[in-house]
Amino acid sequence: MAKDIKTRHREKSTPMLNKTMSVAERMKQSYVRTKNSAGQEQLHEKGTPEEYAQDRIAESADAAIRAATGQIKKLGVIRQKAERTIKATEKGTIKYVGKSVRTAEKTARTAVKTAENVKRAVIASKKAANASRKAAAASKKAAEQTAKAATKTAVKAVTLTVKALAAATKALFAAIAAGGWVVVLILIIIILFGGFLCMIDDDNSTTVTSVNKEVQAYEPVIRKYAKKYDMQEYVELVKAVMMQESGGQGNDPMQSSQGNFNTKYPQKPDGITDPEYSIECGVRELKSCLASAGVKSPVDMGNIKLALQGYNYGNGYISWAREHYGGYTLASAAEFSDKMMKEKGLKSYGDIQYVSHVLRYYSLGKK
Numbered sequence: 001m002a003k004d005i006k007t008r009h010r011e012k013s014t015p016m017l018n019k020t021m022s023v024a025e026r027m028k029q030s031y032v033r034t035k036n037s038a039g040q041e042q043l044h045e046k047g048t049p050e051e052y053a054q055d056r057i058a059e060s061a062d063a064a065i066r067a068a069t070g071q072i073k074k075l076g077v078i079r080q081k082a083e084r085t086i087k088a089t090e091k092g093t094i095k096y097v098g099k100s101v102r103t104a105e106k107t108a109r110t111a112v113k114t115a116e117n118v119k120r121a122v123i124a125s126k127k128a129a130n131a132s133r134k135a136a137a138a139s140k141k142a143a144e145q146t147a148k149a150a151t152k153t154a155v156k157a158v159t160l161t162v163k164a165l166a167a168a169t170k171a172l173f174a175a176i177a178a179g180g181w182v183v184v185l186i187l188i189i190i191i192l193f194g195g196f197l198c199m200i201d202d203d204n205s206t207t208v209t210s211v212n213k214e215v216q217a218y219e220p221v222i223r224k225y226a227k228k229y230d231m232q233e234y235v236e237l238v239k240a241v242m243m244q245e246s247g248g249q250g251n252d253p254m255q256s257s258q259g260n261f262n263t264k265y266p267q268k269p270d271g272i273t274d275p276e277y278s279i280e281c282g283v284r285e286l287k288s289c290l291a292s293a294g295v296k297s298p299v300d301m302g303n304i305k306l307a308l309q310g311y312n313y314g315n316g317y318i319s320w321a322r323e324h325y326g327g328y329t330l331a332s333a334a335e336f337s338d339k340m341m342k343e344k345g346l347k348s349y350g351d352i353q354y355v356s357h358v359l360r361y362y363s364l365g366k367k
Contacts (some may be wrong), residue, residue, distance in 0.1 A: 123173050192335055208363045211239050214248025225283040233298050234290070238283060239363035244354070245282075251275055254282025260315070261285055264350065286311055292318045302327060305355045309333055312354040314341070328355065 153320050163218050179358040225231075231238070242248060245255040256262055257271035261281040265272045272278045284294065292315055293307035304352070305329035310318040325332040333352045351357065 034240075036229075088352060111351075124158045130142045175245060180349055206339060206361075209360050211243040212247055213362055215239055216248075218242065218248060218253065218275070221279050222283070228280075229287055231283055231287050234286070236364060237298065237304070237362055238286060240306070240358050241282065242279075243361045244358045252278040254278045254285075256281035260284040260288065270276075289315060289318065308355045310356050313337075313350045 016199060029030070057342055077341070097161050199330075216239075219235070219239065222235055222242075223232070226235050226238065238254075242253050246253045251274065252270050252272040253275050255269075256278045257265060257269060259281055261284040264277060288309040290304070291309040293303040293310060295303040296305075306318055306321060309321070309328055310316075313333075313336060317333075319337060321328055321332045324335075333355070334349075337349045337352055341347065
């Protein structure tokens, strides 16, 4: 059988302020106890019972006052500690909150910057895609034009070959009728060799076509202005440009009327009516293009190509081609031509294959 467990009843402690009774209550209790015990004191002690009770009450009051004062001091200490704790907590909380705010702001700025970078990347991708489409379209157009030119060249070669064969056949029959079999053999050899020459024609990349006699007749004037404008090294290039522009014909053999250096005549096609002035303006225009393209020598073909296309399109093409293509390409020439046609409302603009057309007359470009 389980034993009953005895427990001690403990009264709950009252708060610290309630433990200290009021001074009046303690004085009253002390007075009662003192009065009850005063009658039992020896009569020979000094003073009456009332005086004795009063002394004891005073002592009790002093003790109560001291106790209350001590409790008040303890409460003051506790309050000060609590205030310091609160201040420390507030300071720490404010510091933590401030740090959290700064961290949040930094995170927000990083997020904004990241979003901006993503936006720029998307825009750059779109631009690259557009540029690729334009380049593809330009390449397609250039390929079509090249194919047309090749077809035209092939037809020309076949026509020349047929004509040569026809002439040779006629000569062969004449030789046979005359009974000259040795002559027949010679003619056969000539026909085969002539047909081969006709097939390769003058479009071979290693073949240079000489300028005609009209252009050659202007060489002294070209050299005069080449020396004046420090272009002596580029006389052959000037001749090649003239050959492509006019073949030495007309009063504006360099086609300089619409250039930047014509200040005497109307700036319209064939506006210049003085061949020598046309050559002077042409030499200056070509020099400007060579300088813009950064040409270093007469055999700096990469930059010379850029300069030549600039002579045909205008100097603005040079900076545009460098910015969008890094220099001259056939695709860049095709795209710039399309761009200018749209901007100016024209049906055609310049010669897309101007570079190759000029260089076929430039001997230094084939070395």
